Amino acid sequence: MTTAPEMLKYGLIVTLVGMGIVFLVLIGLSYMLDGLKLVSKKGNVEKKSEVVELENSKESATIADVSMEDEGELIAAISAALASYMGSNNKLVVKSIRRVEGNTPAWAKVARQEQMLNRL
Amino acid sequence: MSLTKSIVDFLLTMGFSAMTWQEGVMLVVSLVLIYLALVRGFEPLLLLPIAFGMLLANLPLAGLNAEPIYKIMIDPATGEHVHKMTDAGGLLYWLYRGVKLGIYPPLIFLGVGAMTDFGPLIANPRSILLGAAAQFGIFTTFLGALALNFVPGLGFSIPEAASIGIIGGADGPTAIYLTAKLAPHLLGPIAVAAYSYMALVPLIQPPIMKALTTKAEREIVMEQLRPVSKLERIIFPILVTLVVSLVLPAAAALIGMLMFGNLLREAASMQSTLHRLMKTSEGELMNIVVIFLGVTVGATANGELFLSPRTLAIVALGLAAFSIGTAAGVLFGKLMCKMTGGKVNPLIGSAGVSAVPMAARVSQKVGQEANPSNFLLMHAMGPNVAGVIGSAVAAGVLLSMCNL
Secondary structure, three states, X not given: OOOHHHHHHHHHHHHHHHHXXXXXXXXXXXXXXXXXXXXXXXXXXXXXOOOOOOOOOHHHHXXXXXXXXXXXXXXXXXXXXXXXHOOOOOOOOOOOOOOOOOOOOHHHHHHHHHHHHHHO | OOHHHHHHHHHHHOHHHHOOHHHHHHHHHHHHHHHHHHOXXXXXXXXXXXXXXXXXXXXXXXXXXOOOEEEEEEOOOOOOEEEXXXXXXXXXXXXXXXXXXXXXXXXXXXXXXXXXXXXXXXXXXXXXXXXXXXXXXXXXXXXXHHHHHHOOOOOOOHHHHHHHHHHHHOOHHHHHHHHHHHOHHHHXXXXXXXXXXXXXXXXXXXXXXXXXXXXXXXXOOOOOOOOOOHHHHHHHXXXXXXXXXXXXXXXXXXXXXXXXXXXXXXXXXXXXXXXXXXXXXXXXXXXXXXXXXXXXXXXXXXXXXXXXXXXXXXXXXXXXXXXXXXXXXXXXXXXXXXXXXXXXXXXXXXXXXXXXOHHHHHHHHHHHHHOOOOOOHHHXXXXXXXXXXXXXXXXXXXHHHHOO
């Protein structure tokens, strides 16, 4: 196989076989993934909707008032985070938000920051 | 010994006196590539090591690429013939073994797998077909390279043509893996062409995409993807490894490592100890291998081989490979659009050429130009990651059929 026409002929065979195999493998995978969907639907159990009631405490309002200027935005952000974490549920009512002073040592905070930055 | 003679002797040991014109030109080429990587931001992560490797390899008398020299001698104790190393060879010679023996590209795929989310593909299995259609560019370029044999003085053998075609896979590690096995002497030009065109995807693709689609097609908004369960994500890499490697054992190294990386990623959320392995494969291990791979691939760009009309032909064929791949993907997208009654936006087809995630971003951008409220990114990620699997499969086919 040294002349140009012979090589081109072999090239055509490789092209046909190659595209054939690429399509065959990927079409096969595509249908197997369909099958995968059925498997996982069976295994999925519907999530129970849970209502979490948040405690109402008196201190909270005052602390929030003092420390937070942009209250509205903060409340919206916290409520949204809670709603997405517990599965969006219109029964969720945020009655109060209280800042909890952390007792994490400074080293642990640094390590946590590092982990979060690494992930990004 | 006179003073002048020793000065002349010293001057002769300097690189300047031994430099050939090819080496001089290659040093300039490497400086241009460094400029492109640093100032223009052309895939700097890979182009910079490649360019610097090129610079190192073309330094006269430094011998970084030198092979070790062995002497056959008789062992005095046993009387047998043994090889004794008289010269250890250059640094880059030894680092290059990882490319030559096909070790680095699968290791990079391990990291790519650990970074890739195959969720959009699992959610929309049909999009995997777009990743197959875009591989058309590989094979048409392969034929194009063989057709150049009709031009006197510019011939490519079948293994060489296959290595040029794989540029159309728009997948660096795959291209390097295949070329190192089939036509290692072309590694320099092919790697440079592949990575330069990957950086140019945002310029090459949009005109082709716009020419082949109507405005109405570009405006199509696709349905939101369904959420994918943990179980599916775990089974997927195992399934792909089994299917692809059983059909095409030659692709097992690439696909196997890609999927192992992905399995580590998905399993890390079940067993938190696995997180360490995932982080290493997508982080430090990958960075180390990228450095070795880039520098040594660049170092294969030897002046005498690189500065030939064949390099220009490779660069031109590479561009053709990218363009045809993009066109084939978009046309197949149009076909799917017709068959599904207008549910598929043909723009996601161009993402099938891999070049993750750049090609998917291009689909998103062109789609948003037609319809500002359209978000195609996640839909385009499906064909995009399917393109990686597709080009690895195509490489497997070429490896088993063109290794003459």
